[in-house]
Amino acid sequence: MIKLILQRLALAFLTLATVCVLVFGVTEALPGDVCTAFLGRDAQGTRLENCRQQRNLDQPALQRFATWSAGVFQGDLGTSLKRDKPINDLVANRMRNTAALGLGAALIGIPMAILLGVLAALRRDRTPDMVISGGSIFAMTIPEFVTATLLIYIFAIQLQWFPAITTVRHSAPLSELIPNIILPMVTLALVMMAHILRMVRSSMIDVMASDFVQMARLKGVPYWRIVFIHALPSAMLPAINIIALTIAWLLGGVVIIEQVFNYPGIGTLMIRAIYDRDLPLVQAIALILAAVYVLCNLLADLASLALNPRLRSAR
Amino acid sequence: MHNSILHVQDFSLGYRNRAGDLVSVLRHINLEIRQGESIGLVGESGCGKSTLALAMMAFLRGGSEVISGQIDFHGGNLFTLSSAKLASLRGGKVGLIPQNAGQSLTPTMKIEAQLTEALRLHSNVPSKQWRQRAIELLQQVRLPAPEAMLARYPHQLSGGQQQRVAIAMALAGNPELLVLDEPTTGLDVTTQAHILELLRSLRLEMGMTMVFVSHDLGAVARISDRIAVMYAGEIIELGRCADVLRTPAHPYTQSLLRAIPRLDAKGLPPSLAGYPPKVGSVTQGCAFAARCQHATGQCQQDAQLLPHKEQWVRCHHVGQLPASNTVVSHLVPPTKQNADTLLDIRELQISYHKPGFFEQLRNRPAPVATVDDIDLTLKQGQTLALVGESGSGKSTIMKAISGIQTPSQGQIQLQQADLNQPVEKRDRQLKRKVQMIFQNPDASLNPRHTVLEILQQPLRLYFGLNNTECRQRAAELLQLVRLAPHYLDRMPGQLSGGEKQRVAIARCFAGDPELVLCDEVTSALDVSVQAAVLKLLKELQQEKGVTYLFIAHDLAVVKALADEVAVLYQGRLCQVGSVEAVFGGYQHPYTCALLNAVLQPDPDHAPQLCGDDTAEQHPPAQGCAYQRRCTLAEPRCRQATPPWQQVGGNRIRCHLSLDELSSRNGMPMLIDAANF
Numbered sequence: 001m002i003k004l005i006l007q008r009l010a011l012a013f014l015t016l017a018t019v020c021v022l023v024f025g026v027t028e029a030l031p032g033d034v035c036t037a038f039l040g041r042d043a044q045g046t047r048l049e050n051c052r053q054q055r056n057l058d059q060p061a062l063q064r065f066a067t068w069s070a071g072v073f074q075g076d077l078g079t080s081l082k083r084d085k086p087i088n089d090l091v092a093n094r095m096r097n098t099a100a101l102g103l104g105a106a107l108i109g110i111p112m113a114i115l116l117g118v119l120a121a122l123r124r125d126r127t128p129d130m131v132i133s134g135g136s137i138f139a140m141t142i143p144e145f146v147t148a149t150l151l152i153y154i155f156a157i158q159l160q161w162f163p164a165i166t167t168v169r170h171s172a173p174l175s176e177l178i179p180n181i182i183l184p185m186v187t188l189a190l191v192m193m194a195h196i197l198r199m200v201r202s203s204m205i206d207v208m209a210s211d212f213v214q215m216a217r218l219k220g221v222p223y224w225r226i227v228f229i230h231a232l233p234s235a236m237l238p239a240i241n242i243i244a245l246t247i248a249w250l251l252g253g254v255v256i257i258e259q260v261f262n263y264p265g266i267g268t269l270m271i272r273a274i275y276d277r278d279l280p281l282v283q284a285i286a287l288i289l290a291a292v293y294v295l296c297n298l299l300a301d302l303a304s305l306a307l308n309p310r311l312r313s314a315r
Numbered sequence: 316m317h318n319s320i321l322h323v324q325d326f327s328l329g330y331r332n333r334a335g336d337l338v339s340v341l342r343h344i345n346l347e348i349r350q351g352e353s354i355g356l357v358g359e360s361g362c363g364k365s366t367l368a369l370a371m372m373a374f375l376r377g378g379s380e381v382i383s384g385q386i387d388f389h390g391g392n393l394f395t396l397s398s399a400k401l402a403s404l405r406g407g408k409v410g411l412i413p414q415n416a417g418q419s420l421t422p423t424m425k426i427e428a429q430l431t432e433a434l435r436l437h438s439n440v441p442s443k444q445w446r447q448r449a450i451e452l453l454q455q456v457r458l459p460a461p462e463a464m465l466a467r468y469p470h471q472l473s474g475g476q477q478q479r480v481a482i483a484m485a486l487a488g489n490p491e492l493l494v495l496d497e498p499t500t501g502l503d504v505t506t507q508a509h510i511l512e513l514l515r516s517l518r519l520e521m522g523m524t525m526v527f528v529s530h531d532l533g534a535v536a537r538i539s540d541r542i543a544v545m546y547a548g549e550i551i552e553l554g555r556c557a558d559v560l561r562t563p564a565h566p567y568t569q570s571l572l573r574a575i576p577r578l579d580a581k582g583l584p585p586s587l588a589g590y591p592p593k594v595g596s597v598t599q600g601c602a603f604a605a606r607c608q609h610a611t612g613q614c615q616q617d618a619q620l621l622p623h624k625e626q627w628v629r630c631h632h633v634g635q636l637p638a639s640n641t642v643v644s645h646l647v648p649p650t651k652q653n654a655d656t657l658l659d660i661r662e663l664q665i666s667y668h669k670p671g672f673f674e675q676l677r678n679r680p681a682p683v684a685t686v687d688d689i690d691l692t693l694k695q696g697q698t699l700a701l702v703g704e705s706g707s708g709k710s711t712i713m714k715a716i717s718g719i720q721t722p723s724q725g726q727i728q729l730q731q732a733d734l735n736q737p738v739e740k741r742d743r744q745l746k747r748k749v750q751m752i753f754q755n756p757d758a759s760l761n762p763r764h765t766v767l768e769i770l771q772q773p774l775r776l777y778f779g780l781n782n783t784e785c786r787q788r789a790a791e792l793l794q795l796v797r798l799a800p801h802y803l804d805r806m807p808g809q810l811s812g813g814e815k816q817r818v819a820i821a822r823c824f825a826g827d828p829e830l831v832l833c834d835e836v837t838s839a840l841d842v843s844v845q846a847a848v849l850k851l852l853k854e855l856q857q858e859k860g861v862t863y864l865f866i867a868h869d870l871a872v873v874k875a876l877a878d879e880v881a882v883l884y885q886g887r888l889c890q891v892g893s894v895e896a897v898f899g900g901y902q903h904p905y906t907c908a909l910l911n912a913v914l915q916p917d918p919d920h921a922p923q924l925c926g927d928d929t930a931e932q933h934p935p936a937q938g939c940a941y942q943r944r945c946t947l948a949e950p951r952c953r954q955a956t957p958p959w960q961q962v963g964g965n966r967i968r969c970h971l972s973l974d975e976l977s978s979r980n981g982m983p984m985l986i987d988a989a990n991f
Contacts, residue, residue: 038620218406
C-alpha cells in the first residue's frame, strides 16, 4: 500500500521532470523570443543584442535550462522577461484566484453531479432521468464559452444579479472577488457536472443490477442504505477517473472562461504571457498546470485505492 | 391442518415481452411447506425453480408480475405486505443463501460490517454485543479464526469461506425459513460436500425449514425430505426424496435420473432427446411431450398433478408406463487400443512469476512454480482427464499445450513437433492439429457472427476453401454434430446452450484436429443435454480417431468418458492411471478425498469428508504437495518429495506403501460436526 503510493509519487515526479524538458524545448523551438516580440518586427543590431544580453538570452539553451530548472527545484520559478518581476510574485495571487474558482466549481459540481447521477440511475427512463440526462447532454454539447456568454446574458445583462466581467485587480482580497467569481464558477461546474453525472448514472445502473445489491435487498436492507452504503462506493470506481480527467479538462477550460469573464486568474496571465513571448512565465504556468494535473490523477488513484479493497490488498 | 409455514397457492408469474404479450414463467404452482421440513426444488435451467424460490421472499425480477394466486407465509399473503414489513421479513424470518456468494457479498464492505448490518436490522442483540455475536455466527458456520475473518473483505476469502459467510449472514436474523438458491453450484467437490454437511447439521441443530433449489439431484438428495421436480414452469412430480429418486413416476424425472453420469456405472449414461423448452414457449398440454418417448395425442391437453402411489405426478400416462428402473445399462463404447504416443509431456514446469528488475538484483529466490514436475503421455485416440480442485493447475497445463502460456521448463511434444513454442510461432499445420473446446459457448462463440461465419474461419485459414466449398463443408460439419443445415444462417443468440456447444464442437472439428483440448465442456450444460454432448464427443472420437485432453470437475463425467486420469493437486501430479485403476484400485489420499466427496442422486449415499476444505494459496516449498490437508501425513511428507509407486498402469506419488494406502484410505477420517 505505502509502496504503491511511493511508486505513484516517484512516477509523478518523473512526469513533472519530463514536462519541464518538453515545455522548455517547445518554447525554445518557436521562432522569435521576447526581444523580437518586445522590439517589434524590425528588431535587429545592437538594440536586439543588448536586450538579449540583459535577459541572458545569448547564453546557450542548455545552460539556461540548467539555471532555470535548478531554480524551479528550489521553488524559484525565475524572472518574467517582459515585466522584470519575480514570477513567484506574479503568479501567487492569480494562482489563489484560480484555485478559488476551480475548487469552488469542483466542490459544487462533483457532489451535485454524483447526487444527480444516482437520482437519474434510480429513476431510469422516467421523468427525473429524462430531465437530468437531457440537460447533461445539452451542457456537454455546447462549448463552455457559449455557456458563459449565455449566463452573462441572462444573469448579468437581463437580471443584473452579477457583474458581467471582473474589474477587480488580481491582488484584491478574496472577499471582493465573490460577486465576480459566481458566474465563471457556475459555468465551470455545469460543464464538469455533465461528464461526471453521465458516468455515475451508467455505472450506478450496472451496480444496482448486480448480485450483491439484489442480495442486500433480500437481506432487508433499507433502500437508501443499499444505494449509498452498498452500491455507491462500487459505482464511484469508474467515475473517479472521469472526475480526475474532468478536473484536468477544467484546467484548460479555466483559461478560456477566465478570458471570457476577464477573471484575474492564472489563465488570463498565461494568455498574456504567450502574447508577450514571455518564455519563463509561460514555462512556469505550464509547469504549475501540469503539477495540478498530476496531483489530481494522484488523488484519483488514492481515492480508487480507498474505495476498492481489491486494489489495496493486491500486493 | 398441519402447521404449514409457507403455502404457495395456484401461483402463476410472468413478464411482458417486447410485443406486450404475457410470457408465463411459473404456471399454477401449488406447494405447501411444513414447519421444519426441507424441500428440494429441482429442474434444469429455465424451469423456474429460482424464480419460485425468490417469489417465496416476494421478490420478483424486474418486469415480472404475478398473474394469479398467492404465496402465504404463516397465513399472510406475502404480496400484500407493506414494503417495511417485507424488509423486516427478508433477512429476518426468511433468509436467503445465494448462489454465488462471491458476487453476493458487497465487495466494498468488510465481513464485520455486513454481519453487523444483518444483526442491526433483524435481531435485538444490543450494539455492544454485535461483534461478539458475529464471531459466534462465524464459529457456527465453522470458519477458522473468526476474529481475523471479520476484518477481511469478501475477495480475500475462498469460495467456500464466502459461502459460509453468506450462511452466517442468513443465520444472523434467526430465520424460520431458509431459501437456498443453488448454494453449492460452482464450488469444488470437496467444498460442496463440506457446505452440504454444514447445512445438514444446522438443520438438525436449529430445526429450520429449508427450500433448497438446485439442478444437482445429488446435492438435493443430501438435504431434502421432499422433492418437487419442475419442468417449464410447472411442478411435474412431487414426493418424498427417497421415493422420487428410487421410483420416479414422471417420464421426465425418469430420463433425467438416467442421464446423470454415476461413479458406480460403466460407460456413458443414456441421453435425453431434444432440449428443455424456452421460457414461456409452452402454453398448452404437457411441456415434456415433445421429448417424451411415451407421448400420445392425449398429451396435447393439460395434465393435472395427481396422486400416484406415494407421489404426485403430472402425467396422463402415469401408472401405465413401464416400470422405471434407475439402474440402467449405460452405453459402453469400445475403446481403440492404439499404441502410438501422440502427446508427450516431460518434466513440465510453468510459473506465472516473472522476476522484476529489482528482484533479479537482490537475487531473491523465485516463488514455487504454479505447475511443476508433470510427466504425462497421451496415446492416439485416447482420452486423458485432468482432475483436481480449482487452482490445481488443470487449466494452466492446457494453456501451455495450446501455446498461450509458455512453460518455464520441460518439454511438450506432439509427435515430432515441439509444442513449447507459443501459439504465434507455431506453423499453421501445428495450430490446426491442436484445437480447443471451451467451457462456456456463450463466451467462446462471437455473438455477431452467424454459425456459417463461425465455421468458415478455420476452413478458410487451414484449407483455403472458397465460399461455396465453405458452405458445403460447414453443412457437413453441422451434420457431424447432429445439427440440421438450416442452422448455418442462425446467430448464436438464437440457439440453446446445448446447440451452441455443438457448434463450438463443429468449429473445433473444422480443422480436422489430432488433439482436442476440452475445458469443462459440459459443465455449463443441463444434465439432460450433457449426456447427449458426451455421447457426441465419444462418437466423434471413434469416427475421427482424435485424442482428447479433458478437464472436468465432475468425476462421474470423467469416469464415463476418459481412458486415463491424472489427479492434480496444487499443480503437482498425485496419481496417474487408467480409469479403472484410479477409481477402483490403489488410491492417493487426495484421489480418495475427491472420490469420497462426490454426491450421488441416491438417498442412501453420503459423502465422506476427508480432511478440511481449506483452499491453499501456494504449494509448499518442499515435501508432498498435499501434506497440509492429508489426514495420513507423516513427518517425512513435509520434508521429501514422495516417490512414484507403480502398479500396472497406475502411478501414485506417496510416501506410504500401497498396502498402507489401501488399508488406511478405506477408513477416511470423518470430520465430526460436533467436534467444532
